[in-house]
Amino acid sequence: MPTTTRNARPPARRITLLVATRKGLWTLVSDTARSRWTLAGPRFLGHNVHHAIVDPRDGRTWLAAARTGHLGPTVFRSSDRGRTWTEAAKPPAFRSGSGRTVDHTFWLTPGHASEAGAWYAGTSPQGLFRSTDGGATWTGVAGFNEHPQRKAWCGGDQDGTPDGPKMHSVLVDPRDPKHLYVGMSSGGVFESTDAGADWAPLNRGVRADFLPDPAPAFGHDPHCLRFAGGNPDRLWQQNHCGLYRLDRPAVDWLDIGGSMPKRVGAVGFPIVAHPRDPDTAWIFPMDGTDVWPRTSPGGRPAAYRTLDGGSTWRRQDKGLPASQAWWTVKRQAMTADAREPVGVYVGTTSGELWGSRDEGRTWRCLARNLPQIQAVEASGG
């Protein structure tokens, strides 16, 4: 099992955060101490940028998924660290005649390290697309998009979350480019071992208490799925119905939300893995009671961290507002860098970007007055 210990201390480098917002893309670049941050932007002002991410294979290719209120969805690509951008010649789009239309590309994932130029995109409504030319042209992954069970798994294209059902959390096993996981809201977690030619649900042990059958094979609402750092046999899941961990080859998810305080609950959108320690992860709980406000419980935002695989969670709120802060943190809007100690970053729908350079112990605001933040990704650590 390729596990890296926490003692491997990476060199101190500047961190670049790609901050994708409802109205454009910004970057926030640190000094090597991560104490001073410089905000730059916007690019694509007025575009709803759902996700923007740096290709870790070369460090200079950036992709951004965007649309505007009027115009259809597209993908922009930069090969010079965001200085210049080119639109995809063929953005993700369903097969003509399928009757389905991509509303927006929601999630971008760089392909396997051995497949230069390969990318995956997850869309709303649920669809999976692949590019083999660095994001210039995209083709539907027919094994999912045309799967005879797809509609049973996902429901109709109008069903699901308030701003459209989504495919997200496209994960590529770092040991095997053919081994993929995806999460769908709604639909659940699915796995492919043949590069997407076929898929199987992977939801045993996960509750779906909003359905008549609270333990179905599929139809769940995973909010975010991540590999544990240093151990791709371990998966973290923040679900609509709590927190889970899966240690492959097992297929039963373990409920790890039981030790969360009852007044806070185990609901949230994001879950973030420590880049090297498979027992450590962060979440950012939200209020999932009553009509689901999706705001920080009690108006008191906090991250929670586990150091023991989810058995216990400890609150981390030093520096965050102590009251009357009704944040919503979307599933792509919390991330970590690869430094030691790890930096953790949170973007809010109220346009504030907060960061911690000591693994969540203390927080400070790095930027405010931005549009609604949809996604935050870190690079350069």
Next chain:
Amino acid sequence: MIARYRVRIPSPLRSYTRGHDEVIVTLPELSPDHGPPLRAIIAALDSSFPGIRFRMVDEQGKLRPHIAIFLGPKAVRDLGTPVAPDTDVMIVAALSGGD
């Protein structure tokens, strides 16, 4: 004969037309009274300005919900509508949204 169309471009699409708010599209004329379908004009527009079509028309060939097209004074959504030569084509990013 060549049919000529003046196509007016709304601001959200001018990044494709290098800032021009109006472009000229020419197509072979089918007959003096029966022009090519609107989709042929949009296809010709996309040939000159790659990518513009998909922002206006989805993968099933339908005009996107917040895009409208006027042929002269008449709004149309059917891209099969024939467009007589010299008709002014106006693409409109419809008033919508609020956030």
